Amino acid sequence: MSKLSVKEQSGCRKLLKLLPLDDLFALKDTVTNRLIAVESTEEAIEAIITYSQDAEELLKRKKISKCEKSTVVTDEVGDGLSDLPALGKQFCQWFYCLLNSQNPSQGHPAQDWGPQHFWEDVRLQLLLCSGEQRVDEFNGAELVSKRLRALAGEERLLFCPNLEGYGLKCISSAHGLVIVAVAGTIHRDNACLGIFEQVFGLIRSPMDNNRWKIKYVYIKVEAQSAITDRQLPLITYDSKELLRLCK
Missing domain, CATH: 1.10.720 (Transcription Termination Factor Rho, Rna-binding Domain; Chain A, Domain 1)
Known part of the structure; x- marks a missing residue:
């Protein structure tokens, strides 16, 4: 036993x-x-x-x-709210390890990706900046899960988050919402395609062992050709903007 x-x-x-x-x-x-x-x-x-x-x-x-045993975010870090930077860093380590494993170029078995990590009414906004801006929106755990997986699985993108300094920002609302914002670079094979900023809205699910599950996802991707004023992947949103993105 x-x-x-x-x-x-x-x-x-x-x-x-x-x-x-x-x-x-x-x-x-x-x-x-x-x-x-x-x-x-x-x-x-x-x-x-x-x-x-x-x-x-x-x-x-x-x-x-x-x-990375620190990726067991949902059960091993208490309520998470007492140390938001630690929660945010652990969540990002878990998420990008999971997402990148869907990329066949990594040569490893894909890990357990699926709609179970999202709230049923999750919303995804995808903003692509490559000379002109394009915004796509997806709703629902099944659709959001498939679209995110396609970034790594079908488009063969590899996400490399910057989890230090100004590359990671975490805040919480009075209603139990934790917002994790992270910046990083996007690669395909040996080429750097650009930089990204991704914002997650996390809420605990009392119906699923009180696990943190993803309620909102916002991704802004800037193609390498569109980057002019900064080279390092940094968070550009302030706290009010982050809260607005997760409404």
Whole structure:
């Protein structure tokens, strides 16, 4: 019987799902001393959790460290509001690791992307600046999930966020909304295509273990040819503008 609490088990399951299959099964062999045979990802995860003495021991495993244990944002960081920069950084590490894994050029199995990470009424606005501006809007968890996945999967874009200094900004509203804004560069293969600013509105879901889920997404992409006055990817929106984007 696992010695992990129910909350720890939930967080560890989410983390283990991020591992490539080879690493997951190798970790299962290490934790169980090869005593347990499994035939699926789910069985491997349950075996690892069952035979782990505690969460700290599991999180120190080498295979886990490769996957950034800090990405278990939803269960391991308290209410998140006491340290917004830490919450924002952990969320971005999780999100872009997940999104970039959908890019086939990365050569790794795609991780568990899907509408489950979004509120049902999530809204996505996509602003493309390449000489002229174009705005597309998408609504609903299924459609938003597919459009974002297509950026990495079909358009083969790779997002590299700047999580230091002025590349990351986090604020919260009086109603429990956390806004995470991040800037970075966009690449395809070996070419830098431009810079982006992405804004997320996050709200906890009491119906889903109180996890943070994405309510709003705003992406502004500036093509390399349109960048004239700045080179570093920095947040250009102030707090009032960020709140306005998530309404």
